[in-house]
Amino acid sequence: MQTYLVGGAVRDRLLGLEPGDRDWVVVGATQAQMEAQGFKAVGRDFPVFLHPDTAEEYALARTERKSGRGYRGFVVDADPSVTLEEDLQRRDFTLNAIAQDKDGTLVDPYGGARDIEARVLRHVGDAFVEDPLRVLRAARFMARFASLGFTVAPETMALMRDMVAGGELDTLVPERVWQELRRALASATPSAFLATLRACGALAVVLPEVDALYGVPQRTEYHPEVDTGIHQQMVSDMAARLAPGDARIGFAALVHDLGKALTPANVLPKHIGHEHAGVKPVIALCERLKVPVDHRELAVMACREHLNVHRLAELRDATVVELLTRCDAFRRPERIPWLATVCEADKRGRGGSENADYPQGRALVRLHEAACRVGARDVVREGMTGPEIGAAVQAARVAAVHRARQTGG
Numbered sequence: 001m002q003t004y005l006v007g008g009a010v011r012d013r014l015l016g017l018e019p020g021d022r023d024w025v026v027v028g029a030t031q032a033q034m035e036a037q038g039f040k041a042v043g044r045d046f047p048v049f050l051h052p053d054t055a056e057e058y059a060l061a062r063t064e065r066k067s068g069r070g071y072r073g074f075v076v077d078a079d080p081s082v083t084l085e086e087d088l089q090r091r092d093f094t095l096n097a098i099a100q101d102k103d104g105t106l107v108d109p110y111g112g113a114r115d116i117e118a119r120v121l122r123h124v125g126d127a128f129v130e131d132p133l134r135v136l137r138a139a140r141f142m143a144r145f146a147s148l149g150f151t152v153a154p155e156t157m158a159l160m161r162d163m164v165a166g167g168e169l170d171t172l173v174p175e176r177v178w179q180e181l182r183r184a185l186a187s188a189t190p191s192a193f194l195a196t197l198r199a200c201g202a203l204a205v206v207l208p209e210v211d212a213l214y215g216v217p218q219r220t221e222y223h224p225e226v227d228t229g230i231h232q233q234m235v236s237d238m239a240a241r242l243a244p245g246d247a248r249i250g251f252a253a254l255v256h257d258l259g260k261a262l263t264p265a266n267v268l269p270k271h272i273g274h275e276h277a278g279v280k281p282v283i284a285l286c287e288r289l290k291v292p293v294d295h296r297e298l299a300v301m302a303c304r305e306h307l308n309v310h311r312l313a314e315l316r317d318a319t320v321v322e323l324l325t326r327c328d329a330f331r332r333p334e335r336i337p338w339l340a341t342v343c344e345a346d347k348r349g350r351g352g353s354e355n356a357d358y359p360q361g362r363a364l365v366r367l368h369e370a371a372c373r374v375g376a377r378d379v380v381r382e383g384m385t386g387p388e389i390g391a392a393v394q395a396a397r398v399a400a401v402h403r404a405r406q407t408g409g
Contacts (some may be wrong), residue, residue, distance in 0.1 A: 001029040003058070004084060004099040004107065011095045014116050015148065024058045025087055025099065028080050034058070046076045061087035064127075085109045092134045093141065093156075094122050115153075121145070122153035132168035135160045136180035136206070139196035143184040146192035152199075160200035169205045177206050178289045185250030190240055191233035198229075209281045210254065212261035217269040224351030226269075228260045235349030242341050251295045252302040252342045253349075255282045259303070278303040298335065301327050302342040309343040312360045312367075317402045320367055321394065329368055336368040370404035371397040 003026050009019040026034065031047050038052035047060040062078040063086050084107060088097040094112035106113060115122050121141055128134055138152060138160060152160075163169065184193035194210065197203035203211040214229030225231050232254070239246075239253035259278025260271045282303050286296040308315065308323055315323070329336050340361035347358050379392040 001033065002027045002084075002101070004101055006088070006099045007091075007096055010098045010100050010106070011112070011116065014095075014098070014113060015145075022056050024056060025061050025084065026058050027061045027082070027084050027087070029060060030080055031060070031078075034060070047078045062090070063087070064090045064130075089125055090127060091124055092128060092131070092137055094124055097124050119145075119149040119151065120153050121150055121156065123156045123159060128156070129159055129163055129168070132163055132172055133176055133180070135163055135169060135197070135200065135202050136172070136177065139193045139202070140180050140184045140187070142196045143187035143190050143193035146189040152196060157200055160202070164201040164205060169202055172206070174289045178291060181207075181289070182247045182251070185236070185240070185247040185254065186245045188240055188244075190236035190250060190254070194229075194233055194236065207285070209258050209261065209285050213257065216260055216263070218260070218271065219269045222350070228257060231350055232257060234351075234354075235345050238349040238354070239342065239345035242345055248295050248298055249338055249341050249345075251291065252299040252338070253345045255285060255299050256302045256306050256342060256346055258282055258285070275304055275307050298338055298342070301335065301339055305339065306343050306346055309339065309360055309364055310347060312363055317398045317405070320401050321371060321397045324368055324371060324397075325394075330372060333368070333372060337365055340364045367401050367404050370400045374400050 003024055005022060006025045007023045009022040012019045031041060034047070034049045035041060039049035039058060040052070042048050042050055042057075043059070046062055049058045050056070051058060060078040060080075061082040061084060062076050063082055065075045065077070084099055088099060088107075088109060091097040094110045094115045096112070097108075097110045098112040099107040101107065108114075110124050111122075121138060123134075138156065142150060142152065181193075184190055187193070194203060194207075197206065198211065198214065210229075210232065213232050214227060216228040217226050218228055218231065220226060223231055225234065235253050235256070236250065239250050243249040255278070257274065257278065258281040259274035259276065262277045262281070263271045263274060279300055282299050283296070285291070286299065291299070305323060305327065308319075312320070324330065324336070327335050327339065343364075344358040344361045347360075348354055348356055374393060374396045379389070379396045
């Protein structure tokens, strides 16, 4: 029985990155042998065990044989005779098909270290086409590694196009699509996720609302990049820069402009009312992918309100309070800094504005804080009814916003 460190921990060390969780593969063992040594079986579809002391995952070396459509149509063989090379061969990309023995020696039968050096994302073998999820994984790895200079190997991109054309991605369940999207939005360069999917035709399959933004023009005085799809890529990258690792803000940034794809051709390049038109496709996307409620609520909010935040200085005091009320900001005060960040990403995610100041975001947070300092106990008078109390609180909040604007406090 031999044990090897595999996957991301080996890859990240070769890339000079801080390794995450460590995964191990065990060659020449049976489930009974693993359990006899104190390992706890946790794998549902194939033999995976938790180490009795470290709780790290140890999987028996295995092969996989395609038995049906989709990413679940596989027969797994974890016989003790399965070799390390056979186990590595079933993996998706060469950079993930490297093992390290207990002495630190690399076992790299498919050239993963060479591809890491060349900054190339390349599939291991022809079995790549058997799992449609790998198309999304390729895009997600690009979101993580594009900033390091990685590109997708031409032959891998060709296989991905074939998989999309063959309808393989139609078998993906929403939860898996969302899982890959969420991880991509929490990466350094979400634009590479979108660009990679679009290059192989997959964006139109998994995120048609976003794909529809490409080729839609915008007014050059506001958007030097013109193409709404390119603007969206820039906004996504700016959101990752402003809120690293925050997929909730990243998702709201991703869908804030979906309404622009619905603008009638005779109106272009103007997009009058796109913020309201976008709410319906945002909700539809969220329902289809089963997006978590907190992500969905912020996304709808950012879609509906981003133009109001951009022109905050022009809004009346009462309109500011109405905006805050629509966002449920007095019960959920954490939402306003999130909304401000999404709006800043939108404003700075355009040509020439990457380093621009965004005072509207700071002002929104400041006015919200001023309004939050008003409570019912500050305005309630004896004999007031419920509606009268509500109106008095609203008036006091409007006054608080006015004072904050006058004093800058």
